[in-house]
Amino acid sequence: MTRKRLLCIAPDELNATALLADAMHDWEIRSVSSLADAGRELRDNHRYVVGLLMHDRELQRPGEIDAFLRRHSQMQWVGAFRSRDLDNAACRDLVVEHLCDYHTFPVDPVRMAHTLGHAHGWAMLRRRPQAGLAAPDGASPLVGNCDAIVRLRAQIDRVAKVAAPVLIWGESGSGKELTAQAVHAQSDRADGPFVPINCGAISPSLIHSELFGYERGAFTGATKGKAGLIESANGGTLFLDEIGDLPKDMQVNLLRFLQEQTISRVGSTRSIRVDVRVVAASHVQLQKAVASGAFREDLYYRLAVLPVTVPPLRERRDDLPLLAEHFFKLYGDEKSPRLKGFSNRAIEAILEHDWPGNVRELINRVRRALVMSDNRLIMPEDLGLGGGHAQAAPAALDDARMRTERSALRECLDRSGQNVSRAARDLGVSRTTMYRLLSKHGMRT
Ligand SMILES: Nc1ncnc2c1ncn2[C@@H]1O[C@H](COP(=O)(O)OP(=O)(O)OP(=O)(O)O)[C@@H](O)[C@H]1O
Structure with a gap:
């Protein structure tokens, strides 16, 4: 049976190993006298799950102990203090914040062995993977293993390989943008830019120039020309979030862009060829907006070549x-x-x-x-x-x-x-x- 390991931080004169050894036969005890040594030991040896801090107030400042325990908070820590140390608010804070239990001097080795055994049990319980908690698929940013997510990942794999527009539907906060990012990251455009735009967040008066850019002198204040978001996505993916909020006149422009793959900046008649893959998303069912006349049917069919649904949580x-x-x-x-x-x-x-x-x-x-x-x-x-x-x-x-x-x-x-x-x-x-x-x-x- 592998022995449990204890890292003990205690002043040398306490001789912690000798104190505890008789009561802790099934433990391997390593004692160090400074936080620096403890840090080195933990860096070199990842098998410790329990630590014992025998506090000597003169030895270390509480702030340093706090920072140290914060860095090693994945372990279970037990403390041993003099009663008068606990009159000190900083020491009490350390106990409350970081320790799963503490004893006061003089330490009873048998009781301490019992406490440390308990802490070890807790630590091992936390380490054991919980039922059903398999690690997420490393290749996907979408965490989850349920059937719905497995199906979604498979859909992403399929649509990422082709160049046609994708329309993602899902409730607010369900992961539509993350899905769009996954499509981009798995496509052959992954080295190009991913440019997200929330169509509902740009004011209708600005959306045209934001998307298509403008030439110098196109309107008052346009002292120099500027590329729009579509142009800046050249070679990559343009993510049009909340596409249902796109004003009607802009829907015509977007449709033209999807058909011709060219844009004209505001104030210019020159066509610029842009190589962009469009992924759109909506939290409302666009068919309803089409039925009510709020969304152009031809644009809907252009965007919805590859429909993807993100299931609600x-x-x-x-x-x-x-x-x-x-x-x-x-x-x-x-x-x-x-x-x-x-x-x-x-x-x-x-x-x-x-x-x-x-x-x-x-x-x-x-x-x-x-x-x-x-x-x-x-x-x-x-x-x-x-x-x-x-x-x-x-x-x-x-x-x-x-x-x-x-x-x-x-x-x-x-x-x-x-x-x-x-x-x-x-x-x-x-x-x-x-x-x-x-x-x-x-x-x-
Ligand atoms: N399966 C997942 N695994 C890990 N993180 C997720 C998952 N799904 C969503 N998230 C996270 O949840 C948050 C919301 O996701 P996201 O922005 O993609 O949702 P959305 O559907 O685009 O929201 P909205 O409709 O409001 O734009 C983000 O921080 C995202 O990283």
């Missing part, structure tokens, strides 16, 4: 835990090092929620939980999914929570004379969490 429920973990890691810099993952209740709440805002909503909720959570595991409330109300009106609940949080922060800071430590104590959060909350709300003291 509620139809990819099996991927929810994987996606949540993915964003937890992706935005991990924003979290407290103490935060290790999702509680079972949080995963249940994620699976039950309907995700009207799709993947973008999931990202927002996970990021918010990274900042909000004061526990070792994210709870449903941290995600704003605490109960039925959250499902009925997520945005309203979010707003209310933000407002309440802000006013509680303001009130406590005022009451404490802008003293962050005191305000944190009043609110029952650590100072680190307090600073995170202040930064989240853009508040300074």
Whole structure:
């Protein structure tokens, strides 16, 4: 059986290895006396999952320990302190933020062995891949393994190989732009530019010159000519998001461009040949816009040569835990090092929620939980999914929570004379969490 490994950071005179050896036969203990040595040991040896920090206040400054533990937050850390060290707020912050447990001197080796064994069990549980959480396909930016995503990836593979226009349909936040990027990245234009345009975000008076460019003197203020977005996508892919919002007169121009592959800048009659592949996207069913006369039928058929549908997140429920973990890691810099993952209740709440805002909503909720959570595991409330109300009106609940949080922060800071430590104590959060909350709300003291 492989022995468990413990990295112990303790002053030499404590002789930590001798202290613990009798009670920890099944462990290999490596003791170092400085954070620098510990850092080197962890860099050279990735098999440690548990660390023991025997704090000597004279030895290191809390700020350095904080930075060190932050860098190694994937491990489980246990501490041993003198009781009087814990009178110090900075030391208490270290315990709350980084440690899964602590003892006070004199250390009882048997109890410490038990604590470290428990920490090791936790660490191994976290390392074990969760059922159904296979790694995402490395070639695709789309995380997910459910049937709907596998089908979408297969569609992307097929359409990427040809040059015809693609029309992507999907609800808001479901991953249409990511799908367009994947089509571009897998096409033979991957080395060319990918130019995204949100047709609904450009004012109708500017859209013509933005798309097609203009010549010097074309209008007041045009002191020099400028290439438009279509020209700047030459050799690559033009992604026309929210194509349904394109004004009617621009639809004619776009159709002409798709037919002739040439453009004329505003203020010029000269035709410029442009080699661009068009990928368009819409969150509304364009056929309905065609039926109502808001969208040209001929343009629709030009764009929809290769239709691709991105399924809403509620139809990819099996991927929810994987996606949540993915964003937890992706935005991990924003979290407290103490935060290790999702509680079972949080995963249940994620699976039950309907995700009207799709993947973008999931990202927002996970990021918010990274900042909000004061526990070792994210709870449903941290995600704003605490109960039925959250499902009925997520945005309203979010707003209310933000407002309440802000006013509680303001009130406590005022009451404490802008003293962050005191305000944190009043609110029952650590100072680190307090600073995170202040930064989240853009508040300074
Ligand atoms: N399967 C996925 N794996 C990883 N990230 C994803 C996935 N789907 C979407 N995302 C991420 O979710 C966010 C929203 O995706 P995207 O912008 O592609 O959606 P959209 O459908 O184009 O949204 P909108 O309709 O609002 O323009 C982005 O940050 C994107 O990277």
